[in-house]
Amino acid sequence: xxxxDDSSLGPLTEGGPSAGFLDDGKNTIGSQLASRLRxxxxxxxxxxxxxxxxxxxxxxxxxxxxxxxxxxxxxISDGLVEFQDNRGYRVAPISLANLEEVTxxxxxxxxxxxxxxxxxxxxxxxxxxxRALHRLNRTERDAARPETLEQWEALHxxxxxxxxxxxxxxxxxxxxxxxxxxxxxxxxxxxIRTSGDRNVGQEHSEIAQGAVARDVDYACEKLRQHxxxxxxxxxxxxxxxGIA
Amino acid sequence: xxxxDDSSLGPLTEGGPSAGFLDDGKNTIGSQLASRLRxxxxxxxxxxxxxxxxxxxxxxxxxxxxxxxxxxxxxISDGLVEFQDNRGYRVAPISLANLEEVTxxxxxxxxxxxxxxxxxxxxxxxxxxxRALHRLNRTERDAARPETLEQWEALHxxxxxxxxxxxxxxxxxxxxxxxxxxxxxxxxxxxIRTSGDRNVGQEHSEIAQGAVARDVDYACEKLRQHxxxxxxxxxxxxxxxGIA
DNA sequence: GCTTGACAAATAATCGATTATTTTGATACT
DNA sequence: AGTATCAAAATAATCGATTATTTGTCAAGC
Numbered sequence: 001x002x003x004x005d006d007s008s009l010g011p012l013t014e015g016g017p018s019a020g021f022l023d024d025g026k027n028t029i030g031s032q033l034a035s036r037l038r039x040x041x042x043x044x045x046x047x048x049x050x051x052x053x054x055x056x057x058x059x060x061x062x063x064x065x066x067x068x069x070x071x072x073x074x075x076i077s078d079g080l081v082e083f084q085d086n087r088g089y090r091v092a093p094i095s096l097a098n099l100e101e102v103t104x105x106x107x108x109x110x111x112x113x114x115x116x117x118x119x120x121x122x123x124x125x126x127x128x129x130x131r132a133l134h135r136l137n138r139t140e141r142d143a144a145r146p147e148t149l150e151q152w153e154a155l156h157x158x159x160x161x162x163x164x165x166x167x168x169x170x171x172x173x174x175x176x177x178x179x180x181x182x183x184x185x186x187x188x189x190x191x192i193r194t195s196g197d198r199n200v201g202q203e204h205s206e207i208a209q210g211a212v213a214r215d216v217d218y219a220c221e222k223l224r225q226h227x228x229x230x231x232x233x234x235x236x237x238x239x240x241x242g243i244a
Numbered sequence: 245x246x247x248x249d250d251s252s253l254g255p256l257t258e259g260g261p262s263a264g265f266l267d268d269g270k271n272t273i274g275s276q277l278a279s280r281l282r283x284x285x286x287x288x289x290x291x292x293x294x295x296x297x298x299x300x301x302x303x304x305x306x307x308x309x310x311x312x313x314x315x316x317x318x319x320i321s322d323g324l325v326e327f328q329d330n331r332g333y334r335v336a337p338i339s340l341a342n343l344e345e346v347t348x349x350x351x352x353x354x355x356x357x358x359x360x361x362x363x364x365x366x367x368x369x370x371x372x373x374x375r376a377l378h379r380l381n382r383t384e385r386d387a388a389r390p391e392t393l394e395q396w397e398a399l400h401x402x403x404x405x406x407x408x409x410x411x412x413x414x415x416x417x418x419x420x421x422x423x424x425x426x427x428x429x430x431x432x433x434x435x436i437r438t439s440g441d442r443n444v445g446q447e448h449s450e451i452a453q454g455a456v457a458r459d460v461d462y463a464c465e466k467l468r469q470h471x472x473x474x475x476x477x478x479x480x481x482x483x484x485x486g487i488a
Numbered sequence: 489g490c491t492t493g494a495c496a497a498a499t500a501a502t503c504g505a506t507t508a509t510t511t512t513g514a515t516a517c518t
Numbered sequence: 519a520g521t522a523t524c525a526a527a528a529t530a531a532t533c534g535a536t537t538a539t540t541t542g543t544c545a546a547g548c
Contacts, residue, residue, distance in 0.1 A: 027329060028329045028330060028500090028501060028502090028538095028539095029501075029502070030329075030501080030502090031329055053528095053529080054529070054530065055528085055529070055530090063502085063503090064502055064503045064504075065502095065503085065504095065530090065531085065532095066310065066313075066501070066502055066503070067501075067502065067503095069310075069313075069314065069317075069531095070313065070317070070501085070502095073313075073314070073317035073318070073320075073321075074317070074320075076317075076318075076321060077317075077320060077321040079415065085271040085272045085274075085275055085530095085531095086271055086272060086508085086509055086510065086529090086530060086531075087509095087510075087529090087530080088529075088530060098415075101413045101414070101415055101416070102415070104413070105413070105415060105416060108352075108353075108356055109352075109353075112352055168341075169345045169348070169349070170345070171323065171342075171345055171346070171349060171423075171426075172345070172349055174323075175419055179415075182415075271509090272508095272509095272530090272531060272532090273531075273532070274531080274532090297498095297499075298499070298500065299498085299499070299500090307532085307533090308532055308533045308534075309500090309501085309502095309532095309533085309534095310531070310532055310533070311531075311532065311533095313501095314531085314532095329500095329501095330499090330500060330501075330538085330539055330540065331499090331500080331539095331540075332499070332500060
């Protein structure tokens with residue numbers, strides 16, 4: 001059953017480009033574990049649906065149960081880990097239905113958040129968008145170099161979160177961040193490259209331009225299409241490669 | 245997501261109304277603590293914003309740190325507890341801004357979920373709504389008897405969740421359940437009685453009727469108004485009694 | 489008077505060991 | 519052969535004690 005090779009937990013790398021904003025470097029072991037595990041799951045290093053054996057994980061990470069459970073608990077909040085009393089933890093499975101729900105909810109929530117951001121965002125918010133856009137468009141994804149993929153993923157996530165960061169609704173931002181996590185896992189697991197008929201950089205630019213120009217309908221429609229296309233794209237890959 | 249999560253009115257009434265298919269409940273100490281703490285927070289027994297001292301809590305509940313942290317971790321997922329590395333836990337604060345966000349998001353998400361439920365729900369879903377409505381309307385809230393308030397709250401929550409239970413979107417249901425929790429805390433903390441110009445029972449009936457009649461626009465509009473009125477009502481009480 | 493630093497108390501985080509539950513596997517029985 | 523039963527192994531949950539960090543206090547120095 002336990003087809004996920006736990007020995008692959010070994011070479012996990014921390015301290016990536018997304019290392020932190022307010023990170024004092026004084027994190028607890030539980031926090032560090034949460035980060036490492038999150039990255040391992042989103043990157044596909046830990047197979048979707050696989051069981052997480054506490055004892056093996058404990059040895060792999062050289063930690064005790066307490067911080068391990070602590071870290072796993074946070075991933076449950078993120079929707080990346082499932083838990084059952086007395087039966088332990090497992091990596092949240094992926095499925096067509098889940099992908100479609102994530103896409104659908106992103107269309108609903110992220111667009112709503114963008115609408116609110118355009119209504120409420122200030123000049124600093126606009127500036128943050130342009131900066132995030134610029135950094136994203138400046139970064140190329142080179143399938144041959146995995147570190148560029150990770151870099152792009154981090155900046156892409158940053159761009160989308162920045163877009164909606166002006167909405168003034170912390171809970172909504174939390175939901176969107178969570179959905180983005182789930183979505184990114186599908187991309188990193190299934191999608192190396194965007195389909196040829198898309199110019200994703202162009203799409204991002206249009207959304208950003210519409211946002212800072214305060215053109216609600218334009219920006220929201222562009223964002224919705226962007227999310228929808230990504231969903232369709234991912235769905236095709238998922239159907240092609242099959243579900244693990 | 246949530247493993248064992250149900251209307252758990254801990255010490256008082258057992259054999260609750262919920263028809264349990266997932267009778268997981270209360271296996272581990274951590275689960276029990278999560279339920280007790282959730283109830284304590286939503287009921288206002290634990291003051292919003294107050295610090296949760298692990299050592300005192302450990303003694304209060306006669307448990308060790310491990311299950312205590314376990315339970316608290318779940319409440320973080322619920323948005324009822326906040327956490328900071330090395331600084332421990334505190335009950336999530338309440339505020340006007342938070343209440344308005346909760347109301348706003350409920351209008352957005354719960355209505356969306358109802359729309360999807362009407363589109364996808366089957367006959368069993370319809371039946372569940374009518375049952376939940378009946379039981380809710382049969383239960384009177386008597387301010388003199390707190391147990392009737394708790395009972396009503398449980399049935400009210402059950403009704404709203406049943407309404408949207410046909411949407412086929414587990415994540416969306418999770419979000420809505422979470423928002424309902426947060427919303428109910430405001431009502432219970434501020435010991436609300438509905439304002440005289442409202443007939444809440446009537447409102448519930450109209451929503452339910454519209455739902456089972458598959459009248460999307462009618463049902464959704466009624467639900468939105470219902471949520472909005474509740475929000476306004478709570479806001480007035482919050483403003484009157486002041487924010488802690 | 490105010491800040492700074494050292495120290496002590498309070499509190500949180502982690503560990504190693506123990507207890508409880510689930511799963512596995514062998515055996516006996518129909 | 520299939521199934522029920524029970525013990526052993528695997529795994530999860532919990533505990534008590536220890537370590538690490540933060541917070542509070544007070545005296546020295548500016």
